[in-house]
Amino acid sequence: MPLHLLDHPLAAHVLTLLREKSTPPAQFRTLCHQLSLLLALEATRNLATKEKPVDTPLEPFNGRALARPLVVVPILRAGLGMVQSIVDLFPDVSVGYIGLERDHDTAQARSYYCKLPPLKNVRVLLVDPMLATGGSAVMALNVLTERGATEIDVLNIVASPEGVAVVEKAHPRVRIFSAGLDRELNARKYILPGLGDFGDRLYGT
Ligand code: PRP
Ligand code: URA
Numbered sequence: 623m624p625l626h627l628l629d630h631p632l633a634a635h636v637l638t639l640l641r642e643k644s645t646p647p648a649q650f651r652t653l654c655h656q657l658s659l660l661l662a663l664e665a666t667r668n669l670a671t672k673e674k675p676v677d678t679p680l681e682p683f684n685g686r687a688l689a690r691p692l693v694v695v696p697i698l699r700a701g702l703g704m705v706q707s708i709v710d711l712f713p714d715v716s717v718g719y720i721g722l723e724r725d726h727d728t729a730q731a732r733s734y735y736c737k738l739p740p741l742k743n744v745r746v747l748l749v750d751p752m753l754a755t756g757g758s759a760v761m762a763l764n765v766l767t768e769r770g771a772t773e774i775d776v777l778n779i780v781a782s783p784e785g786v787a788v789v790e791k792a793h794p795r796v797r798i799f800s801a802g803l804d805r806e807l808n809a810r811k812y813i814l815p816g817l818g819d820f821g822d823r824l825y826g827t
Contacts (some may be wrong), residue, residue: 624790625781626664628801633660637779637801641817647826651703654751654779654824657801658707661777665747665799666692666712688712690745693771697722697750697762698735700821704749704777716744720765722758729811731758733765741771748774751820753781753800755811756788763793779820780804782813 639645640653674687694708695701698721709715721735746766753759759776766774774796776789781800784807789798804813817823 624794624796625786625798625800625803627803628657628660628664628799630660633657633801636660640779641815643818645823647824650823654703655707657779658704658749658777659711661704661779661799661801662708662711662747665775665777665797666745669745688714690743691716692747693718693739693741693744694747694749695720695738695762695766697748697758699723700752700824701750703820703824704751704779708747708749720762722761724754724758724811729755729757731761733761736765738766738769741766741769744771744773746771746774747777749777751779751824752813752816753778753785753789753798754807754813755782756785756792759785759789760792763789763796767793775799780813780816782807 636653636656670689671686672689674685676683676685692712693716694705695718696705698719716739718738719735722731722733724731748762776796776798778800780802782804786798804816806814808814
């Protein structure tokens with residue numbers, strides 16, 4: 623299984639508040655930020671480091687520094703809600719953007735924007751809060767791999783079993799980090815129990 627589920631009491635607590643339909647956009651954004659921090663920490667647990675000697679005020683110390691560049695790529699629009707958390711943790715991160723929108727009737731993703739930094743020899747975090755049919759994630763992963771990315775983690779807040787299977791089939795080497803694995807998709811391809819339309823709730827649309 624490529625899926626890594628967050629196993630932390632705070633993640634369960636925050637995700638429950640995100641699901642509650644009366645949670646207003648301001649609180650929704652804060653909760654999204656908290657879960658994104660937890661997801662980013664979990665996904666970057668195995669980042670490579672290299673030796674970095676420093677001088678403390680008292681003596682030399684052989685420390686460690688991050689060894690490779692990190693790139694975060696949100697899938698617009700909802701993925702934007704997860705970016706600042708990663709920039710807070712990794713201030714040197716580069717940010718790329720992939721704009722995708724699901725058609726309301728067919729649930730098929732359509733691409734409308736793409737701007738990416740160089741992707742060779744970097745670690746990429748693809749962030750999008752919802753993994754439903756998996757169509758958007760696979761479309762974004764196809765773009766990233768065509769541009770040379772070889773090490774990609776997908777960070778979601780809620781995933782569906784169908785979405786995980788679709789990503790695994792198309793991109794078996796990609797790891798998926800999620801705060802929750804839900805039951806199923808409904809006829810309109812929304813996640814159940816889910817939390818509704820993430821972008822609409824994040825931006826109050
Ligand atoms: C949502 C979500 C994902 C996509 C997931 O975006 O943010 O990008 O749906 O669905 P999928 O796995 O079935 O492709 P949406 O298309 O609603 O656009 P938005 O972020 O602009 O609201
Ligand atoms: N996109 C969302 O925002 N929510 C879902 O449940 C599915 C796709």
